[in-house]
Amino acid sequence: MTHRILIADDSPDVLASMGRILREADYQVTSTNSGMDALCLLRSKPSPDLLILDLVMPGLDGKAVLEELGPSSPPVLVISGNDEETKAIDRSKIAGFLAKPFDDGQLKRKVAALLSSMKDTTLDESFPMTDEQRAKAIERRDRGKKVNGGV
């Protein structure tokens, strides 16, 4: 199964290079240079399996995008070259972190690790669940995110 990855980064160079390398690694990649577009794309169907999010972007930045994410959002891999911005984010909403500059190997390993770890913990929205089951599933998934990621 091909995983869908959404990349949000305001740098065209980073978007292009990450898009190329992940496509060549057989991922289905969508990219955007705006936080607002990223939120819209997250709500589209089929939704991405992983969001790679840059923190510093003009307009709606990565932090604002993180705040808007709900429990059913995909895991988020935050990428940033700004240490101050990184310290200020809500770590509970992050599945993983990569500090810029990083290379192709680091990126591919991190993406593969996050996607493989979410297999058992991702919520299947099409599966009927009671509120209690859903709450437990969300809790389990979020716990998995924290274990696998973190800044």
Added chain:
Amino acid sequence: MQEWLPQLVTAILTALTTGGGLAVWFNYRMSRLNAIHRQDLARTRQTRLDRADEIDVLHKDIEDLRTDRDDLKKELAEVRREFAAAGEKANQVVSDLKDKLTASLIEQGRLREREQHLEKRVHDLEAELAKLRGEQ
């Protein structure tokens, strides 16, 4: 002439002389005291004037210092603004460079992989060619 008359005259003359002397002395003392008092008054007036001048000068100094301080405050605020702007600009430059470096590193890795893939393909083709030549 009575015997006591010269003594009386002497006594009167002595008294007059002494009284005059006292009067002269008293007058002298009074004028001296007046002079001292006038000198004191003049000195006090001068001191007052000096103090007033000194206060004026100090007020002027204070005004100048306040002006200098206000100027320094403005200068400091300007320097702070410039510092913040420079910091922001430096952060932006560093961030842009990190973006470029990330893109370059990823691209370099991608090209390296592509090169390895092509080298392997060339190697495979060469092996196939050698095999074909051997068969011929």
